[in-house]
Structures are given as C-alpha cells and as structure tokens.
Amino acid sequence: xxxxxxxxxxxxxxxxxxxxxxxxxxxxxxxxxxxxxxxxxxxxxxxxxxxxxxxxxxxxxxxxxxxxxxxxxxxxxxxxxxxxxxxxxxxxxxxxxxxxxxxxxxxxxxxxxxxxxxxxxxxxxxxxxxxxxxxxxxxxxxxxxxxxxxxxxxxxxxxxxxxxxxxxxxxxxxxxxxxxxxxxxxxxxxxxxxxxxxxxxxxxxxxxxxxxxxxxx
Numbered sequence: 001x002x003x004x005x006x007x008x009x010x011x012x013x014x015x016x017x018x019x020x021x022x023x024x025x026x027x028x029x030x031x032x033x034x035x036x037x038x039x040x041x042x043x044x045x046x047x048x049x050x051x052x053x054x055x056x057x058x059x060x061x062x063x064x065x066x067x068x069x070x071x072x073x074x075x076x077x078x079x080x081x082x083x084x085x086x087x088x089x090x091x092x093x094x095x096x097x098x099x100x101x102x103x104x105x106x107x108x109x110x111x112x113x114x115x116x117x118x119x120x121x122x123x124x125x126x127x128x129x130x131x132x133x134x135x136x137x138x139x140x141x142x143x144x145x146x147x148x149x150x151x152x153x154x155x156x157x158x159x160x161x162x163x164x165x166x167x168x169x170x171x172x173x174x175x176x177x178x179x180x181x182x183x184x185x186x187x188x189x190x191x192x193x194x195x196x197x198x199x200x201x202x203x204x205x206x207x208x209x210x211x212x213x214x215x216x217x
Contacts, residue, residue: 061189063081066122068192069113071142072199073125074111075176076106082169085154087151089161094213098206102169106204109195116192143175166210173203186188 079102085100114124145168156164171203180196180203187193 061116061120061192062187064183064186065189065192066117066120067197068179068187069117070122070125071179072176073117074177075111075142075144075172077193078150079103079106079169079172079176080110081150081152082145082165082172085161086165088189090165091158092162092213094209095162095165098169098209099165099195102206109199112195114187125176134185143172144177145172147209163214166214170207173207177203177207 034102083099083103086096089101090096116123149168153161153164177200180199183196184193184200187196
C-alpha cells in the first residue's frame with residue numbers, strides 16, 4: 001500500500017510538473033509572439049502613418065509653384081475684369097461667347113490658386129494688385145494690360161471694342177501660356193502643373209479663335 005501511495009504521489013507530482021511546464025511554455029511563447037507581433041505591428045503602423053505626414057511636411061510644391069500661383073491670380077483677375085466689360089460694349093456674338101467662356105474658366109481657377117497659396121502658408125495677392133511687380137517674375141512675359149490700356153478698352157464700344165478686346169486678350173493669353181509653360185516644366189505641385197497644362201491648351205485654342213475673328217490667321 002505504501003509503495004502504491006508513493007507511486008501515485010510521484011505520478012501526480014510529475015503530471016503537475018508537466019502541466020506547469022506546458023503552461024509556462026505556452027505563456028512564454030504567447031508573450032514572445034504577442035511582443036513580436038505587437039511591437040512589429042506598431043512599427044509597421046508607425047511607419048505607414050509616418051509616410052504621409054513626411055510627404056505632407058514636404059508640401060509637394062516649390063518656389064516655381066508659388067510664383068505661378070501669385071502671378072496667375074492677378075493675371076486671371078484682369079482677364080475676368082476685361083470679360084466683364086464685354087456684355088455692355090461688344091457687338092460680336094462670338095466675342096460675347098468667348099468672354100463668357102474666359103470668365104467661366106478663370107474665376108474658379110483663381111479660387112484654386114488662392115487655396116493652394118493659403119495651404120502653403122503664402123500670402124494671396126490682394127484684390128486690385130495687378131501691377132507688374134506682382135507677377136513679372138515669369139520671364140517678364142505676363143501680357144498684363146496697363147492702366148491706360150484698360151481705360152482705353154473701357155471707353156470703347158461696338159466694333160472698336162471687339163477689335164481692341166481681342167487684340168489685348170491675345171496678348172494677355174500669350175503671357176498666361178508662357179507662365180504656364182514655366183510651371184509645367186519646373187513646378188513640383190501636381191495639381192498646379194495640371195492647371196498649367198489646361199491653361200496652355202484652352203488659351204492657345206482661344207488665341208487661334210481670336211486671330212481668325214480678327215482676320216489675322
């Protein structure tokens with residue numbers, strides 16, 4: 001009996017020890033796996049979340065983008081101002097249609113350009129800031145009208161207005177196209193470069209249209 005009790009106790013102790021070892025091994029394995037997965041998971045998560053913030057901190061724009069936006073805003077504003085003169089002065093239905101298209105395209109672009117500058121921590125050109133010092137950095141080929149030219153256009157009407165408007169707008173568009181080409185070739189902000197491409201396409205087409213209406217093409 002004593003021998004049987006001794007064997008039972010020994011078996012129970014060994015079984016308990018085996019269970020304890022298995023539990024400890026499982027806990028150790030679970031702890032290590034959790035740690036590896038947990039730390040590894042955190043590292044992966046941190047790395048993934050860090051990538052966009054690093055990209056955002058870079059701003060994805062450069063000085064050319066800033067110059068483009070600061071130059072194109074007053075440039076577009078003047079084009080819209082010229083287009084606003086058309087309904088009460090123009091005779092040609094084609095000129096009226098063209099002016100409406102110019103305003104419809106450029107007014108929203110002014111808002112986009114202003115939003116980019118604000119997001120970049122840059123100052124948006126003030127309303128009425130249309131002097132050449134604001135936007136002459138793009139190779140000096142901005143095509144802006146002088147105050148005298150704008151007054152001359154305001155005082156014209158009928159056929160004289162139509163001719164003056166198209167001649168001035170051709171010059172204006174040519175300046176915008178040059179500015180846009182600079183942005184497209186050297187800018188870093190993808191949406192700004194896309195806008196530049198759109199400006200080149202649309203305003204080049206309008207230049208051709210106005211030249212045909214003037215009979216110079």
